[in-house]
Amino acid sequence: MTGEKFKSLMDIMYKLRKECPWDREQTNDSIKANTIEEAFEVVEAIDEKNYDELKKELGDLLLHIVFHSVIAEEEKHFNINDVIDAISDKLVRRHPHVFGDTKVDGTKEVMTNWETLKLKEGRDSVLEGVPKNLPGLHRAFRLQEKASKVGFDWEKKEDVWEKVEEEINELKESEKKNDIQEIENEIGDILFSITNYARFIGINPENALRLTIEKFIKRFTYVEKKVKDQNKEIHKVTLEEMDKYWDESKETL
Numbered sequence: 001m002t003g004e005k006f007k008s009l010m011d012i013m014y015k016l017r018k019e020c021p022w023d024r025e026q027t028n029d030s031i032k033a034n035t036i037e038e039a040f041e042v043v044e045a046i047d048e049k050n051y052d053e054l055k056k057e058l059g060d061l062l063l064h065i066v067f068h069s070v071i072a073e074e075e076k077h078f079n080i081n082d083v084i085d086a087i088s089d090k091l092v093r094r095h096p097h098v099f100g101d102t103k104v105d106g107t108k109e110v111m112t113n114w115e116t117l118k119l120k121e122g123r124d125s126v127l128e129g130v131p132k133n134l135p136g137l138h139r140a141f142r143l144q145e146k147a148s149k150v151g152f153d154w155e156k157k158e159d160v161w162e163k164v165e166e167e168i169n170e171l172k173e174s175e176k177k178n179d180i181q182e183i184e185n186e187i188g189d190i191l192f193s194i195t196n197y198a199r200f201i202g203i204n205p206e207n208a209l210r211l212t213i214e215k216f217i218k219r220f221t222y223v224e225k226k227v228k229d230q231n232k233e234i235h236k237v238t239l240e241e242m243d244k245y246w247d248e249s250k251e252t253l
Contacts, residue, residue: 010080013066017074028071035064036133047210093117108149115149126150138206140195148199160200164193215253222249 016023038060045054066080073079094117096102097110104110115126123129126149130142147153154160171186198205226245227234234242 009062009066010070013063013070017070023067026067026071028068031064031067035061035068038064047207093121111149115146135206137191137195137209138204140192141199141205144196144199154196154200157197157200160193160197164190164197167193218253219246219249222246222253 018024038057042054042057042061045051045057065083069078069080069083092099094114096117097104097113102113104113118129119126126146127143130139130146132139134142154163167186167189171183171190174182174186195205198208223242223245224234226248227237227242230237
């Protein structure tokens with residue numbers, strides 16, 4: 001049944017490319033931003049543990065995979081079968097402990113072998129393969145993660161935190177000079193270091209920041225509602241009043 005349903009989806013996409021003016025005009029470039037958006041909507045559904053929404057968002061993401069593949073097929077680059085073959089071959093090749101005779105001792109060794117296999121496939125650096133347009137915190141996390149898999153990592157979390165404190169002190173020193181470029185560099189170093197600390201203790205900093213952002217939105221929205229309930233405008237109330245509502249929000253949200 002799965003194969004039949006997938007063929008039906010492909011047939012729908014082929015028909016849309018022929019008969020729908022909008023679908024026919026699209027290119028891989030024109031829909032790439034939408035593809036990124038769909039991926040983030042999948043993540044949002046996972047964060048909210050909304051599985052009905054996750055089902056729909058995964059469908060939207062699958063549509064984009066099919067869409068990109070059909071466009072590429074029309075331009076004689078590759079087709080959906082090539083996409084499936086490529087990922088199937090990669091999964092088998094990079095899991096010799098499952099599909100071959102390689103022995104591994106735990107997840108850490110699996111990940112180390114994964115990076116080693118990538119280098120054997122022609123990559124010049126273990127850092128390759130992390131997209132430049134990833135959100136900054138997540139890109140830093142992935143680069144640090146890749147380096148750690150080949151042994152380039154701290155030994156103790158206390159040492160990582162010491163580095164964070166060192167970078168904070170360097171920021172304080174740069175502020176005394178009032179050199180905006182140096183300050184920017186030091187802030188970047190702090191963010192990179194705190195990302196490293198989060199990774200070291202098993203926290204994805206991008207997820208942590210996203211959760212904090214959502215918390216901020218809920219609490220600030222609470223402040224706005226309380227101000228509105230008083231028949232006031234948000235830009236006309238005092239900071240002290242907003243702080244009072246903010247503190248209230250902490251007890252309820």
